[in-house]
Amino acid sequence: xxxxxxxxxxxxxxxxxxxxxxxxxxxxxxxxxxxxxxxxxxxxxxxxxxxxxxxxxxxxxxxxxxxxxxxxxxxxxxxxxxxxxxxxxxxxxxxxxxxxxxxxxxxxxxxxxxxxxxxxxxxxxxxxxxxxxxxxxxxxxxxxxxxxxxxxxxxxxxxxxxxxxxxxxxxxxxxxxxxxxxxxxxxxxxxxxxxxxxxxxxxxxxxxxxxxxxxxxxxxxxxxxxxxxxxxxxxxxxxxxxxxxxxxxxxxxxxxxxxxxxxxxxxxxxxxxxxxxxxxxxxxxxxxxxxxxxxxxxxxxxxxxxxxxxxxxxxxxxxxxxxxxxxxxxxxxxxxxxxxxxxxxxxxxxxxxxxxxxxxxx
Amino acid sequence: xxxxxxxxxxxxxxxxxxxxxxxxxxxxxxxxxxxxxxxxxxxxxxxxxxxxxxxxxxxxxxxxxxxxxxxxxxxxxxxxxxxxxxxxxxxxxxxxxxxxxxxxxxxxxxxxxxxxxxxxxxxxxxxxxxxxxxxxxxxxxxxxxxxxxxxxxxxxxxxxxxxxxxxxxxxxxxxxxxxxxxxxxxxxxxxxxxxxxxxxxxxxxxxxxxxxxxxxxxxxxxxxxxxxxxxxxxxxxxxxxxxxxxxxxxxxxxxxxxxxxxxxxxxxxxxxxxxxxxxxxxxxxxxxxxxxxxxxxxxxxxxxxxxxxxxxxxxxxxxxxxxxxxxxxxxxxxxxxxxxxxxxxxxxxxxxxxxxxxxxxx
DNA sequence: TTGAAAGCGCTAACAG
DNA sequence: CTGTTAGCGCTTTCAA
Numbered sequence: 001x002x003x004x005x006x007x008x009x010x011x012x013x014x015x016x017x018x019x020x021x022x023x024x025x026x027x028x029x030x031x032x033x034x035x036x037x038x039x040x041x042x043x044x045x046x047x048x049x050x051x052x053x054x055x056x057x058x059x060x061x062x063x064x065x066x067x068x069x070x071x072x073x074x075x076x077x078x079x080x081x082x083x084x085x086x087x088x089x090x091x092x093x094x095x096x097x098x099x100x101x102x103x104x105x106x107x108x109x110x111x112x113x114x115x116x117x118x119x120x121x122x123x124x125x126x127x128x129x130x131x132x133x134x135x136x137x138x139x140x141x142x143x144x145x146x147x148x149x150x151x152x153x154x155x156x157x158x159x160x161x162x163x164x165x166x167x168x169x170x171x172x173x174x175x176x177x178x179x180x181x182x183x184x185x186x187x188x189x190x191x192x193x194x195x196x197x198x199x200x201x202x203x204x205x206x207x208x209x210x211x212x213x214x215x216x217x218x219x220x221x222x223x224x225x226x227x228x229x230x231x232x233x234x235x236x237x238x239x240x241x242x243x244x245x246x247x248x249x250x251x252x253x254x255x256x257x258x259x260x261x262x263x264x265x266x267x268x269x270x271x272x273x274x275x276x277x278x279x280x281x282x283x284x285x286x287x288x289x290x291x292x293x294x295x296x297x298x299x300x301x302x303x304x305x306x307x308x309x310x311x312x313x314x315x316x317x318x319x320x321x322x323x324x325x326x327x328x329x330x331x332x333x334x335x336x337x338x339x340x341x342x343x344x345x346x347x348x349x350x351x352x353x354x355x356x357x358x359x360x361x362x
Numbered sequence: 363x364x365x366x367x368x369x370x371x372x373x374x375x376x377x378x379x380x381x382x383x384x385x386x387x388x389x390x391x392x393x394x395x396x397x398x399x400x401x402x403x404x405x406x407x408x409x410x411x412x413x414x415x416x417x418x419x420x421x422x423x424x425x426x427x428x429x430x431x432x433x434x435x436x437x438x439x440x441x442x443x444x445x446x447x448x449x450x451x452x453x454x455x456x457x458x459x460x461x462x463x464x465x466x467x468x469x470x471x472x473x474x475x476x477x478x479x480x481x482x483x484x485x486x487x488x489x490x491x492x493x494x495x496x497x498x499x500x501x502x503x504x505x506x507x508x509x510x511x512x513x514x515x516x517x518x519x520x521x522x523x524x525x526x527x528x529x530x531x532x533x534x535x536x537x538x539x540x541x542x543x544x545x546x547x548x549x550x551x552x553x554x555x556x557x558x559x560x561x562x563x564x565x566x567x568x569x570x571x572x573x574x575x576x577x578x579x580x581x582x583x584x585x586x587x588x589x590x591x592x593x594x595x596x597x598x599x600x601x602x603x604x605x606x607x608x609x610x611x612x613x614x615x616x617x618x619x620x621x622x623x624x625x626x627x628x629x630x631x632x633x634x635x636x637x638x639x640x641x642x643x644x645x646x647x648x649x650x651x652x653x654x655x656x657x658x659x660x661x662x663x664x665x666x667x668x669x670x671x672x673x674x675x676x677x678x679x680x681x682x683x684x685x686x687x688x689x690x691x692x693x694x695x696x697x698x699x700x701x702x703x704x705x706x707x708x709x710x711x712x713x714x715x716x717x718x719x720x721x722x723x724x
Numbered sequence: 725t726t727g728a729a730a731g732c733g734c735t736a737a738c739a740g
Numbered sequence: 741c742t743g744t745t746a747g748c749g750c751t752t753t754c755a756a
Contacts (some may be wrong), residue, residue, distance in 0.1 A: 064732055303665030
């Protein structure tokens with residue numbers, strides 16, 4: 001029949017050239033806006049082009065120029081509002097330089113991350129923005145960079161040197177969290193994170209270049225300031241699943257001397273911890289105080305409104321994107337967005353109830 | 363700075379072929395796993411390949427085969443957990459058939475949507491999954507489909523015929539929402555949505571093939587069942603910005619006969635409405651009842667826990683992806699995921715306080 | 725300014 | 741089984 005069912009073959013430069021009665025090269029130049037083209041040819045070609053409904057084939061363009069117009073973004077969990085927001089920042093920023101975003105979700109799985117990088121590279125993306133799920137096992141990232149690919153890390157860093165990394169500065173805010181809690185009289189402070197860490201936490205342990213490391217360090221510093229030490233057994237990692245989180249809460253809340261405050265490393269953790277607290281019939285802040293990272297709207301609407309650490313997630317995304325664009329040779333405004341976190345005190349931190357003085361650690 | 367193509371040139375089939383001492387075609391066949399290749403050649407080629415660190419160039423592959431391994435997804439607001447979750451479903455599903463996702467965020471802007479479709483098509487994605495921002499202005503989608511591109515709509519439909527559309531079934535749940543509210547004694551029920559609609563709502567108005575239309579219709583039906591009619595002026599659209607939302611709330615709450623209940627069309631609206639209610643010092647459900655669409659974890663943690671309509675957003679994403687895969691000729695499990703919404707009654711709906719009997723509309 | 729021709733890396737006939 | 745030869749759609753020398 002007609003060439004309907006087969007596929008409405010897209011018009012190519014050759015088609016346009018033929019229709020315009022010029023050479024393929026001239027048509028391409030006119031269409032692509034490069035090289036020297038006379039007014040004459042230009043208008044004829046343009047006319048022919050939109051008469052035929054010509055749409056440049058980006059694939060072919062990338063093939064021949066070796067330049068791609070897409071960047072790869074790999075994150076652990078796009079369902080997490082934290083990454084959703086960061087992704088938005090990345091997307092908005094690169095889009096204005098004409099790039100599209102190829103997104104891969106890894107479920108915080110190392111293997112998935114490695115193959116994602118692989119895939120993206122095979123797809124010849126111009127560069128990579130990744131929130132690495134591990135700070136140790138990073139050969140896939142190192143080799144990518146070694147092969148000459150542009151890669152920028154965000155949210156979390158890795159130990160290998162020479163990586164552009166965009167992170168929010170948590171030192172001050174974390175110290176402040178510690179102070180606020182200590183000032184209120186808390187000494188048994190729990191910390192819950194979904195970060196995967198082998199074994200349980202010990203002081204001075206290497207937590208990688210993660211926000212979590214900074215946050216834990218901040219609280220430890222506050223303890224030091226107060227001439228005290230933070231019981232490391234109160235730091236619970238690996239709370240990635242509902243069960244793990246429940247277990248972590250159990251260990252913190254159901255011990256002989258339960259914690260009087262708990263710091264939640266992200267909003268997902270906070271949601272879980274709040275649920276566990278509710279389940280136990282504990283009141284905030286009378287029975288237990290809570291501080292959470294990430295200032296999402298709902299944190300202000302729960303009862304009581306949560307004291308949180310706000311962080312410029314969207315801006316972090318933008319900065320990561322800018323860093324990548326710079327590597328790709330684009331001119332990007334030099335001024336960097338300040339990426340500082342700050343505490344927002346609301347009503348979820350109170351004075352711990354009178355309880356036996358905790359014995360100094362050890 | 364970064365080493366460019368020159369120094370780290372990627373190995374190609376030709377390189378591998380040369381190293382393995384076979385023809386380009388044989389190498390390609392071995393590498394691509396197609397055609398007939400002897401054990402001999404196979405092993406030699408494989409060896410040479412990973413010796414050279416060969417990585418197939420997906421771009422070239424797509425070019426020659428005319429088949430792409432990426433699909434385009436365009437949504438209004440990736441920052442919204444609703445789309446984040448749906449995206450997750452899409453991504454998980456297509457990934458198992460080897461596709462990656464190219465994501466474009468449109469800010470619910472029609473022009474942005476049109477150019478997104480354009481861009482994606484130029485990038486030669488295999489197909490498109492889009493949550494259209496308008497149900498009327500859809501020429502960009504129609505022409506895409508007419509040109510022979512595979513496109514699947516989700517979340518919202520459009521009026522043009524012949525579009526595969528994946529939506530959650532809201533009729534029953536919406537009716538139930540109406541009943542629950544009416545049974546509790548409410549008659550002045552507000553509805554707030556961010557959907558863009560010209561002019562104010564009137565009964566029988568065409569709201570497009572949107573979930574909102576179904577939800578409004580459900581409540582209207584409940585009213586009809588009760589032998590009453592719903593005052594159309596209580597339905598407020600266009601609450602896309604904070605200001606617009608505040609205005610909508612003002613019109614609903616600050617009128618002589620304020621509404622006794624409000625239904626929030628999505629979780630973002632709910633967040634805003636809750637804020638407005640709090641600001642006014644109103645108590646839920648004593649002073650005002652609230653029902654929200656989308657059952658996200660935080661809705662259970664606010665005080666009081668919200669009565670919500672849960673919907674299988676992730677599954678909707680998966681189904682949309684499957685529909686697309688089918689169009690692309692993949693074999694996909696025939697059984698469709700049931701996409702039904704259901705009400706989850708918690709504690710945000712109560713009896714309205716005694717007030718002058720509302721006069722029947724008109 | 726223009727056009728002819730040579731690729732980019734890969735697959736797909738078509739012969740041996 | 742294997743190799744040769746064309747392209748896919750575009751950009752880019754290189755001459756004219």
